[in-house]
Amino acid sequence: MPKKPRVRFAPSPTGGLHLGGVRTVLYNYLFAHQQDGQFILRIEDTDQARYVEGAEQYIYDCLAWCRLEPHESPAVGGPYGPYRQSERKSIYGKYAQQLIEQGHAYYAFDTPEELEAMRANFKTEENPSPQYNHIIRKMMRNSLTLPPAEVEQLLKDHTPFVIRINMPENEDISFHDMIRGEVHFNSSQSDDKVLLKADGMPTYHLAVVVDDYLMKITHAFRGEEWLPSAPVHIMLWRYFGWINDMPQWAHLPLILKPDGKGKLSKRDGDRLGFPVFAMDWKDPASGEVTRGFKEMGFLPEAFINMLALLGWNDGTEKELFSKEELIAAFSMDRVHKNGAKFNFEKAKWFNHEWIKRMPDEIIAGKLRAQAKNKLPDEKMTRIASLIKERCTLLTDVWENAWFFFETPADVDVDSIRPRWNSDKRNFFSEWTTEIKETIEWNAMTLESKFKELAASKNIKPGDVLLPLRIMLVGKKIGPGVFDIADIIGKEETIKRVELTLARL
RNA sequence: GCCGCGUUGGUCAAUCGGUUAAGACGCAUCCCUUUCACGGAUGAAUGAGGGGUUCGAUUCCCCUACGCGGUACCA
Numbered sequence: 001m002p003k004k005p006r007v008r009f010a011p012s013p014t015g016g017l018h019l020g021g022v023r024t025v026l027y028n029y030l031f032a033h034q035q036d037g038q039f040i041l042r043i044e045d046t047d048q049a050r051y052v053e054g055a056e057q058y059i060y061d062c063l064a065w066c067r068l069e070p071h072e073s074p075a076v077g078g079p080y081g082p083y084r085q086s087e088r089k090s091i092y093g094k095y096a097q098q099l100i101e102q103g104h105a106y107y108a109f110d111t112p113e114e115l116e117a118m119r120a121n122f123k124t125e126e127n128p129s130p131q132y133n134h135i136i137r138k139m140m141r142n143s144l145t146l147p148p149a150e151v152e153q154l155l156k157d158h159t160p161f162v163i164r165i166n167m168p169e170n171e172d173i174s175f176h177d178m179i180r181g182e183v184h185f186n187s188s189q190s191d192d193k194v195l196l197k198a199d200g201m202p203t204y205h206l207a208v209v210v211d212d213y214l215m216k217i218t219h220a221f222r223g224e225e226w227l228p229s230a231p232v233h234i235m236l237w238r239y240f241g242w243i244n245d246m247p248q249w250a251h252l253p254l255i256l257k258p259d260g261k262g263k264l265s266k267r268d269g270d271r272l273g274f275p276v277f278a279m280d281w282k283d284p285a286s287g288e289v290t291r292g293f294k295e296m297g298f299l300p301e302a303f304i305n306m307l308a309l310l311g312w313n314d315g316t317e318k319e320l321f322s323k324e325e326l327i328a329a330f331s332m333d334r335v336h337k338n339g340a341k342f343n344f345e346k347a348k349w350f351n352h353e354w355i356k357r358m359p360d361e362i363i364a365g366k367l368r369a370q371a372k373n374k375l376p377d378e379k380m381t382r383i384a385s386l387i388k389e390r391c392t393l394l395t396d397v398w399e400n401a402w403f404f405f406e407t408p409a410d411v412d413v414d415s416i417r418p419r420w421n422s423d424k425r426n427f428f429s430e431w432t433t434e435i436k437e438t439i440e441w442n443a444m445t446l447e448s449k450f451k452e453l454a455a456s457k458n459i460k461p462g463d464v465l466l467p468l469r470i471m472l473v474g475k476k477i478g479p480g481v482f483d484i485a486d487i488i489g490k491e492e493t494i495k496r497v498e499l500t501l502a503r504l
Numbered sequence: 505g506c507c508g509c510g511u512u513g514g515u516c517a518a519u520c521g522g523u524u525a526a527g528a529c530g531c532a533u534c535c536c537u538u539u540c541a542c543g544g545a546u547g548a549a550u551g552a553g554g555g556g557u558u559c560g561a562u563u564c565c566c567c568u569a570c571g572c573g574g575u576a577c578c579a
Contacts, residue, residue, distance in 0.1 A: 012579045047578055112577075126505045129575050162577050180509070189507050189575090197577040204579050228508055228574035251509085254572075258515075261571055309528095313517065317527050336510095336517090339572070343515050346529045356542080389542045400540090462538035469539055476539040 005037035005218045009070070010208065012044040013055035016281030016290055017062045019264060019342065020223060020255045023307040027252065028221055029068045030308070030330040037218075041073035042211060043084045046201045053284045056084075062278040066300050067323065080215040085207050092202035095210050095240070096163045096195050100143075104239040105195055107161045108132075108142040109154055131191030134169045163196040165205070165232060165239075173231040178219075178250035178332045185231040193232050205229065209236040212247055220247040221332075224339070225263075227251045250332050253311050254339040264342050266290060274344040278303070297393030298347075302354035306347045311336050320353055352392040360384040363397060370398045371405045379404075379487055386479040400478065404487055408474030411500050415476065416467045420504055427457055427464055428471075428501055432494050441490050443482040450482070471500040 007028045011021060032039040041063070043056055056074070063069055072078025082088055099105035110118070115132070118140065122130035130136060137144060142164070143151045154161070171187040195206040202210070212220060230249065237246040257268040269276035270290070279292035293303050305321050313319075314329040321329065355363070363384035368374065375383075387400040431453055438449065450468075454461045469481045472493065478484060485493045 010579090014579080044579065050578065108577095115577085124505080128505060131506095131575065160577095164577095183508075185508075191575080194577050199577080201577085203577070208579095223573095224509070225573055226579090230508090253510085256572080263573080309516075311516090315518070317518085319516095319528060338510050340517090341515060343529070346516065349529055387541090390540065460538080465538060473539085478540065481539080 003218060005032055005035050006040065006216050007032050007037065007219050007221065008040040008042050008212070008215065008217050010042040010044045010211075010222075011059055012047065012050070013059060014047075014050045014052050015055055015283070016266065016277035016292070017059055017279070018266070019276055019278070019307065020252075022062065022066060022068075022278050022304075023255065023310060024221060024223065024252060025063065025066070025068050026304055026307055026326075027250075027312075027330070027332070027335070030327050031219065031221070031332065032071075033327045034330060038071045039068075040078065040080075040215060040217070041070035041075075041083065042215070043074055043086075044204065044207065045084060045086045046197075046203065046207055048086070048199065048201065054282075058279070058281060065279060065294055066304055068304070085202070085211065088207075088211070089201060091214070092196060092206055092210055093200060096202070096206060099165070099195070099239055100163065102239065103166065105163050105165050106143040106192075107151060107155070108137075108140065108164045108192075108194075109146075109159055109161050110140050110142070111160075114141070132164065133191040134167060134188060137164075137192055160198040162194045162198055164192040165195050165235065167192050167232070167235060173234050175230065175234055175249060177227075178248055179253075179335050180251065180337055183227070183230070187231060187235065190229075190231045190235075193229070195236075205232050205236065209233055209240070209242075213237075213240070213242050213245060216245075217247045219250065221250045221252060224251045224254050250335070253336050255310060256339045256341045258341050258343060272344070274347075297395035298351050299354045299358070299394065302347075302351040305354065306350040309350075310340050310342070320350075320357075348392050351394075355391050355394070356389050358388065360388070363388055363391075366394060366397050367401055373405055375405070375487075382483075383487060386483055390479075403473045403478065404484070407492070407496060407499070408472075410474055411503065412470050412475045413500065413503050416470055416500075416504060419463070420467075423457065423459060424464060424467065425501065425504070427454065427459055428467070428497055430457075432497050435490065436494065438490075441486065443480065443486040446485055447482040468497070471497045 009025045009028050011017070029039050031037070041059075045051065045056075060073075060075055070076070072080065072083060074081075074083040077083075096105060100107070118132075118136065119130050122136065132140065139145070144166070146154070167190050168187045172184060173187050174182055174184040177183050193205050194203050196202055230251075234246070237243045255264045256262060257264045258272065264276060266276045275291045275293045275296050277290055277292045279294045281290045281292065282288070283290070294300070301322065304323060304326070308321060308326050308330070309319060312330070312335045315334060360381040361384070364377070364380035367380055367384060383401050383404050387397065390400045391397050431450065434449065434453065435446070438445065451461045454464055465481065466476065469476060469478070472481060472484050472488070488496075
């Protein structure tokens with residue numbers, strides 16, 4: 001029996017949680033839950049210069065909103081903690097040291113200025129960005145080029161240093177990607193990446209390998225932008241002697257901007273008027289707030305459904321999936337290789353579909369939150385069922401329901417006037433008199449009485465239906481007029497008709 | 505520049521050598537509804553280019569083009 005999978009999402013807490021990040025979470029979550037495995041959240045905060053206040057909590061909030069909660073995380077703990085890399089600092093040094101002893105890594109004493117000079121010196125038209133590779137390293141100040149005694153002295157003097165991986169020359173590095181199949185690299189193409197920084201913190205490259213090993217990760221899913229550094233990570237797995245425990249990789253396609261090309265960024269959302277982050281993100285430095293899908297009126301169910309289908313489908317025509325259905329249907333080998341352009345119109349369609357399918361009580365709850373005067377639950381759910389199909393975003397709910405709760409202040413009498421006459425005026429004043437006596441107050445009776453009266457006065461019902469709607473709602477929108485009259489009640493119906501009559 | 509990954513309608517996409525190349529979003533027209541929406545019907549719109557392999561290529565291989573990603577003591 002195969003091992004239960006252990007997967008992880010490893011964000012760096014530097015700001016808002018991007019769509020693509022949530023999709024990575026989702027695929028991790030679906031994969032883990034499908035196979036009764038564990039989903040781990042690890043915080044990759046090794047870059048202290050990029051620390052952003054509140055960003056970690058924000059990630060928890062987003063995952064909670066999406067209902068994609070991890071089994072293990074800095075917040076809930078777990079058997080392989082700590083789950084925050086800054087708290088694991090002491091672990092990494094030991095492993096870097098081990099690599100040095102085995103000759104798979106070395107000390108490098110080059111200052112940032114020296115590196116800059118190197119890049120400037122070797123920069124040519126054919127090679128605009130020279131790398132610290134197997135050729136260049138021979139010309140730099142490191143423990144491979146310096147006499148051992150000098151290295152020892154530098155170390156003793158606490159000269160700042162980094163530890164770099166010693167990439168082999170001209171070796172084939174290939175691996176099987178769950179989405180892309182066999183991927184090949186030549187080791188000469190990768191440079192000697194920094195493993196341990198001068199501040200003693202590991203870089204992503206060291207930390208991801210050490211932590212995936214220590215946390216017994218079986219499958220590692222990340223964005224396609226990581227594909228070029230895969231050979232470095234694979235070399236590390238080999239150097240450490242852990243290659244048989246290396247997780248299976250899957251490099252997820254990118255989510256692209258709707259117009260043009262390239263990765264979707266927060267800026268694209270600002271520019272084109274749609275959210276990119278899961279929830280509102282307030283930059284603590286600037287105070288600037290970036291809108292999120294949640295606050296824009298998206299249902300988490302719709303949000304993850306939309307994300308799941310951006311780069312994956314089950315091969316059938318089914319598009320609407322609950323989380324449970326996604327868990328059952330998801331498979332990594334049906335994830336596309338190519339990036340997908342984000343389409344906000346389609347995202348809204350998903351939300352619309354989900355609102356329509358939502359139980360009335362849930363929508364009634366949204367109503368209750370906004371209405372000043374509370375109606376009985378029975379009426380609330382009825383309103384919800386009447387307006388659901390008219391709402392694309394949750395923010396549309398109130399726009400389509402406010403007139404059940406308050407008398408319209410603005411009435412579009414201009415739409416009535418052109419065809420208004422005394423017959424119609426008489427009709428309405430007679431109707432109000434009639435309904436005052438009506439005992440049975442419901443949509444059906446109201447409609448038949450209304451039509452009977454119109455017929456008796458030789459008026460086509462259609463000629464008075466639209467005016468009635470405008471009287472009750474203020475404009476030409478909304479569910480059936482008699483349903484509205486039914487819900488707002490006799491008194492309010494008469495009040496609104498008379499109010500408008502007075503304005504005509 | 506180099507390395508890697510990719511390329512089916514405007515967008516998301518099905519097809520795992522043989523189809524009139526699905527479906528969805530959006531768009532257009534019509535029906536339903538004497539509002540708005542929902543729903544229904546119809547329509548326009550697709551295999552980057554060139555070579556192979558094959559009885560037969562959207563599908564397999566190669567080349568070209570194009571796009572994207574990477575090329576930090578950031579992740």
